[in-house]
Ligand SMILES: NC(=O)C1=CN([C@@H]2O[C@H](COP(=O)(O)OP(=O)(O)OC[C@H]3O[C@@H](n4cnc5c(N)ncnc54)[C@H](OP(=O)(O)O)[C@@H]3O)[C@@H](O)[C@H]2O)C=CC1
């Protein structure tokens with residue numbers, strides 16, 4: 323039997339990707355769509371300016387959008403995917419969880435809270451049980467689970483694979499696609515023929531979220547990974563796919579072939595949205611590239627290439643699809659983990 327799910331912020335860019343992925347999903351069935359008061363009461367077809375590159379699904383188009391309020395969502399909805407602006411998420415997500423809903427959220431609010439699990443299922447599925455601490459702390463019946471920022475998700479699987487060589491320090495410089503800023507985030511006049519060498523708050527998210535994801539959970543809390551992470555974030559005129567240049571200082575001295583093998587052999591997980599090969603490795607030095615490689619593994623794989631030794635460790639490039647692996651796909655994968663682990 324399918325799990326009944328809802329989408330909070332269903333009319334937005336990430337909300338539309340969530341719907342695209344949820345309609346054919348074998349375990350989930352869409353039962354509620356919410357948005358702001360200006361969309362509530364309208365059909366989804368009317369309220370959402372559909373911009374995904376597949377047609378708007380017929381059975382979703384006629385659903386009436388409701389307000390983002392626990393009283394408006396049916397009680398028999400077991401799981402909510404949240405793609406709300408973070409300030410809205412900060413006030414609304416706890417209200418849903420207090421009412422007993424389980425929320426898998428893509429929004430950045432609360433990601434670093436001590437009792438909020440931040441997970442990439444292939445990397446730190448064991449952190450999910452932080453939900454028990456959250457329930458004790460907050461008296462909640464429901465649960466709040468977060469996926470990380472899209473740039474963080476792109477590099478963390480490779481860092482997890484490098485940890486066997488003693489990960490000590492990371493420098494990363496990003497080339498981030500415009501879809502990461504949402505449809506109205508960057509105007510064409512700002513980005514065509516241009517690169518913007520700053521994305522507000524992004525470097526800080528990469529530096530902190532990565533250490534939580536790679537950290538260890540002892541049943542009471544997360545101890546952050548000890549590696550020092552420094553990031554510099556740039557917006558470039560690609561549509562989808564964040565490319566990143568990474569320099570990792572390591573305690574050991576692996577050659578590029580050993581690093582490539584560590585990437586290739588890093589295990590995936592047996593969940594519907596997880597790709598068979600989590601990290602695809604290119605031998606060519608000019609790959610991965612956003613346009614060519616962002617859809618690997620249905621948009622859920624991470625790819626890496628250009629692996630070279632440095633005086634302190636290793637240098638490489640990595641890439642992931644920012645609205646699939648980095649946003650909607652990440653939330654759905656977390657939903658699959660919640661289901662698998664009996665939280666629904
Ligand atoms: N993991 C990642 O790195 C990524 C995360 N994101 C995050 O996902 C979230 C959504 O991004 P995106 O889809 O681009 O944003 P959009 O602006 O495209 O969509 C926002 C959605 O939230 C709804 N909404 C806005 N204000 C309110 C309100 N006051 N009350 C209830 N609903 C409201 C909108 O409804 P309406 O149409 O009625 O206005 C719409 O459905 C953001 O937090 C963003 O930072 C985005 C990309 C990647």
Ligand SMILES: N[C@@H](CC(=O)OP(=O)(O)O)C(=O)O
Pocket residue numbers: 408428429430470471472473498499501502503521524527644
């Ligand atoms: N800031 C990211 C996307 C995003 O919305 O991130 P977050 O989920 O951390 O707010 C980008 O611009 O590509």
